[in-house]
Amino acid sequence: MPVTVLLVDDEPLVRAGLRAVLEAQPDIEVVGEAADGAAVIPLVRQLRPDVVAMDVRMPLMDGIEATRAVLRTVDRPPKILVVTTFENDEYVYEALRAGADGFLLKRARPAEIVHAVRLVAEGESLLFPASVRQLAAEHGDGGGNRAARAVMERAALTDREGEVLRLMARGLSNAEIAGQLVVGTETVKSHVSAVLAKLGARDRTQAVIAAYESGFVAPG
Template sequence: MPVTVLLVDDEPLVRAGLRAVLEAQPDIEVVGEAADGAAVIPLVRQLRPDVVAMDVRMPLMDGIEATRAVLRTVDAPPRILVVTTFEDDEFVYEALRAGADGFLLKRARPAEIVHAVRLVAEGESLLFPASVRRLAARYGDGGRAARAPLSEAGLTEREAEVLRLMARGLSNAEIAARLVVGTETVKSHVSAVLAKLGARDRTQAVIAAYESGFVAPG
């Protein structure tokens, strides 16, 4: 079965470009388009896409509010990939905090776009550690007061180590190599970290790690 994608962007040329790139792949199908976040929920319910490629800035409902609405109201929601012009945009950070699974730059090369869609469709998070660190350093203080210290989450020493490596952007395989354990062991640790933090995915866990001060963003 192909990965199904819904494109949400108020610029027709951007949607056309993304469609052309994605539909050139035999394993990806664009099932719909929308020009504003306000149209996302009915389309998601109708089309049941695997991934929503969502512009972060739109006139009626931006990608942040649309992301929150989808995750709050849709059963088994799709993965959400925020599409942005500027990687250091506060809107990007707020979208990640809202539950987006990663972000994609509009200037990305076709191969990068395809890789991003495939990655999030598989349940992974698309993180760029340097960018996330910069975003957390610039915009993360607003959420820090609301975050309980991670010491209260009851992470084991190994789980804490895995979270630090996640925050550096390492994949499960890279973490396994670093810790000299099996990939399945790492997956178990990651699942435990997400459960204890109440995080939807790796992105949310990393944001929590930065905002709680567990990992220094600088």
């Protein structure tokens, strides 16, 4: 089955460019388009895409509010890939905090766009972890978030789970974490699942954001 994608951007040329890049791949299908975040929920319910590639800045409803709305109201919501012009945009960090699974730069090369969509669809690893760390350093509060600290304390991660979370924050895949810790990938998957469950995180991105917000992982 191909990875199905919904494109959401107020610029028709951006949507056309993304569609051309993605539909050139045999395993990716663009199933719909929207020009504003306000149209996302009905289209997601109708088309059931695997991934929504969503502009972060739009006139009526931006990508942050649209992300919150999808995750709040849609059963089994799709993965959300925020599309942005600037990687250090504070809107991007807010979108990640709201529940987006990763972000993609509009200037990315075609191969990077395709890789990003596949990666988000798989839920395997953070996108552009160095940039996410930069965003956390610039827009996070370095552990000043008491709510995030309380969540981390209640999670009571084991030492090994803490190691796995720190490696996740560096953007390592399950296979790369397994290599670092000299364990099997299935063992890593179990640890990742435990980390997500204990933190109440939807996915790896949300777990890493929680780690930054709580000060468990130092940005930069």
